[in-house]
Amino acid sequence: MSRPYIRMYKGIQIPWSASPSQKEEAYRAAGLVKTQGTIFMIPPEHNALIQAFEAPPRPRTRSSSGAVALCKHFERGGASSEHGKAHPFWPLPTGSNENKTRLAAETLNTMLKDLAWRNVMLLHPGVAVYEVRNSLGYGMRWTLELEENVSKSENSSISDSTSVSEKHQPDRADAEKAWTVKKILFRGFLEPIIGMDDELPQRTEGG
Template sequence: MEEVDLRRVVGAFLATEPLGDVLGLDEDAALVFAQAFTRQDEEPAQPPRLYTGLCRGSYANLFANVLSTWKTTRRNPLHELQDVPMENFDEDKTSFNHIMAILPTSVDNLTNDITSIASFVKAIGGARGLLTLIGVRCTVGSQVICPPTREQCLEAFNRRHTTSSKHSVMTVGARQWTKHVERSSDRWWGVNKGSEAVKNNLAKAKIDELMDSAVWVNVHGLPNGPVVYEIRQAEGYGARWGFQGNDVHFRGFIEPYLENGHEVGWKH
């Protein structure tokens, strides 16, 4: 039996045009989705830990790894996606349940012909199915848009907070971090002390921790606002980025959900 090079065939499929019918998007949106899905971070891709932490490398390679795991174990990898109730989100399980019902033979039938991948992607629900299989949740307000890569998110986090001062080195991420350190009574965010450079390092360590432990990932629209990429770890701590195409900016950290969060300033 011919060995299937899933990374190669997935990449070849996403490089074809038109893709709109297969992805369930208009052609312009399909092209943007495919370009974002195949964007390769400069840092070397690491062996993925499915559904825990943000992947390094392209989402296309992550999808190929998901398929490889499914093909090898004959068990749908979505069984490994953690059930993490988020009280302020109404999760839509339609795509998840649809993919969970797909038989292992569908993966067994994949070949080095891109038409087999195209048929599979269409069967799982197009672009929405691709997002679900790489661990992106679907909620009320979710957008069928490929999220920025880990490297794009870090680049936005590490930008200087201000360019008006030659002496300030504080990053956008560190500035947002200083707003959260007093909100957690158990010092989850750390302690706000030291020089701007020290605070930059403390904030960078915290965003790395969140990126490595994220179990909830979502792309959604805020009311009257931009498209937002949101990540959270199991306790509900997280971070958000706003983005449009390759324009990515860090919006800030997130506290665990509190019913009266706005009233108490999200202190807990």
């Protein structure tokens, strides 16, 4: 797959290691990017992302998580569902809950066919986000609830009285740890990064 991974948003990427670990090599070979907070974990497969996107955000909710998020996000970028003003990229979510869910699913399918940016970042111990963007800079995020794969000896060294947030803040060592994804939740939609339009592929590849 030929995609401008390296050339997109170069200003927020950080260099790869001179002597990379196997985890970093596999992560890079999979076409993902490295920024502050990146962990070298291969993201979930598309079917798992779709399942989280299509799941209802709450019990008895008739719309998918993706549809609810699209309705909330649409007003950004100067769009207005009330006045029928179009967004430059995201479709207008109208009609029944079922129609909004269908429209959101089509939007996800379009996004997954044009992935120009993919990154897995640790927010804090046990929680990461998987961020994808298309060649225009628009994107989506999923929350990944993680569990570190540790040996019994390592686990016993952590005091039971210490909360997860007190153990440590995310650091470079986290990038190399072995993580298991326990739960995937759709987080929301993304606009292009403000002030970085000149670093988008369609603006750089012709220059």
